[in-house]
Amino acid sequence: MPLPLAGLRVIDLTWIIAGPTATRFLADFGADVIKVEHEQAVDPIRLGRPLTGGAPTLNNSGFFNYVNRNKRSILLNVRHPFGMDLLKRLIAVSDVVIENFSAGTLASWELDYPQLRELREDIIYCSISGFGHTGRDREHTTWGPTAQALGGLTLTSGLPGKPPAGWGYSYMDHTAGYSAAIAILAALHHRRRTGEGQHLDLSQVEAATVLNGPAILDRTVNGRGWRREGLPPGNRAWQPAVAPHNTYPCRGDDRWIAVAVTSEAEWEALVRAMDEPAWARDARFASNAARLANQDALDERIAAWTADRDDYETMALLQASGVRAAVCQKPGDRVERDPQFAARGWWRTLPHADMGETTHDGVAPRLSATPGSLRTASPRIGEHTREILSEALGLTEAEIDEYAETGVFM
């Protein structure tokens, strides 16, 4: 079946996670993503754990492989005048340039948007930076956790009276990547209609603040900030205010089930699933308002019911009874035990020259006529230098050899 983004050439100057997440999506659906690399400044994720076999080789990071499948790699020393010239020639025959350097870096290479347009009039240029390319703090830098802290996400995750638990991973690297992919795809549609390219200026902090709209409106409309008694509420509900809504321990080490009751019908279903315990008929639990007012007692009793139970069996029982519930799945659970992923053939494998057979996520979402696909594992560094120069720029083997002698492919 045809790949929907086939024929789209993307010059990928990004590294770490945010930019590579955007280009992973584009590559899954057929874009020719050319990762421009330099041995003196490698993508740190090429050294990122977990590694196969002891020391890092640049080609044995499982983390890098997870984020960079379906892409090609070219080694290009852009500090060398010939390297910069080749990069400019590649941009001239590409549709999209994406980078996630600090604001100002590409301008210092003389590759800001007006200069990119001189190379390719209708180029779509996507910059992912911490704060965007305008505004007084544009030179501040962020990693995912910084954007989460400054954007208001970190504080919304935690138990009352405890320090913020935050997000135990770079949620905002994923999300900045998705926001960039959305912007690029929307800009491509506009370009197909009008012939016009544009600059997409994505700020990782702004991509975070937009995820908290209701809490911000609560301040600007009701004058109520998030720093107040009872917030963050742990795993209890903020909005809609319902109870029970929490995680409960199950049999085993660090096993938890999340349960959320959103209506009286679901409460009745939970009571039946628990075999009608007498406590459930207590007036303290007779309505949502009453349950909200007595959550400590309520959660204690539900936890006593779950504590000796198997988590997956309890999830199945509750869901069959009409109660929203799920195991808090660990990575290993998702791969080894999750029957939904197994039934949908979610986990896929790809051979990697240095790492052998490697396992990957499938492609989401599932497009019926033009689905994405897994075609190649992550590239070895510089694996496609020659073929890219030959295909995209029409360089001959002899010409490439000449360039190689100048030290430009390193």
Place this chain on the structure above:
Amino acid sequence: MSGPLADLRVVELCDELGQYAGKLLADMGADVVKLEPPDGSEARRVGPFVNDEPGPNRSLTFWYHNTNKRSVTLDLDGSEADRERARALIARADVFLEALPPGRAAALGLGYGALAAANPALIHCALTPFGQDGPWAGYRVTDLVALAAGGPMNMNGYDPADAPGAPPIHGKGDQAFNTAAHYAVMGILTALAARDVSGEGQYIDCSMHEALSSSTEVGLPHWLYAKTNIIRQTGRHAATIRTEPWIHRARDGKDVLVFNIGRSNESWGKLKRWMQSHGFGANFDEPRFDDPMARMAARGGAEAKEIFAEVSRFVAALDAEDVYRGAQACGLPWGTVRSPDETLGDPHLHDRGHFVATAGEGLSGEALMPGAPCVFSATPWELRRPAPRLGEHTDEVLRELADAGATPE
């Protein structure tokens, strides 16, 4: 209309799940017609409400997630005539975005087969908790339950020293729904790329579970390559071993994110001089601190521990915003742990016009909320209209249908 999707017509049939996807499309210029039951979308019953008074037009959560849309009330459960109207609207649309349980769309006569027969160019995106098939396809979720199943939640939590026996923690803000919406929109726009070439539409099976499981960073690689489940830590990345704390309390009681200390020699030198100018880190000039590897927290070395302990004392002597700005001047990516509403006080965001003013029932004047997730130079993000009142556009949209000669018999 100026957005990049200004030529697109979308029919949306979504509650809490999916409404953000409709917003993203509408905010980029698409004409999104939201179909609601006569008593309104469930999402209109989610608080907070204006002045804490519930009402179909007073939910701030609804306001935020339904900007730029038009609301049409149809009784799809009870009226065949209304189901016909929905089919007529979708027959003229580019995109049908729905978040019904598997099988429900077909039961309403809104299955992809029937819709595509009338409109082969239609992109039908079905967003569900677990996808259209499989043993969990009928399972129901909330944001909490989806984040638990999909894996993100297991990454968030506490060091035992901070909260012994604490469970995985649910970050707020409906982030499971948000991630699902991002995948739905990426899928729709990818299908649009195919359609711009072929003229053919298609069906998209968008599983929130698959979207979430694809969004847990290094969690899966550690299992896939080392059969290790990462451990949760307070306010920092889940990891295979316990690492130095990142959250440090400043003098004003606010927390600061402190990490990547001394990754480069340049930023280490600046940090050292900044701390020393405040009387901290007097011994940091000792040569044993010169090695970047010795300074790396993940290695668990003695120097890293010393540095973190001294930085913690230093942070406690300053206000949070001063730590943030001082560290950024050293090239360090530290940040204040702000509440969602404290972002309103950041002048940089106002320089960029990030916040936009909206209006609605019960509010005199206007109130700010976040605007564009990305700044487009040629086709800017635009708030054309606030979230619609329930059924505000029913007559208007049905009249357009009549004017187009597309009113069902």
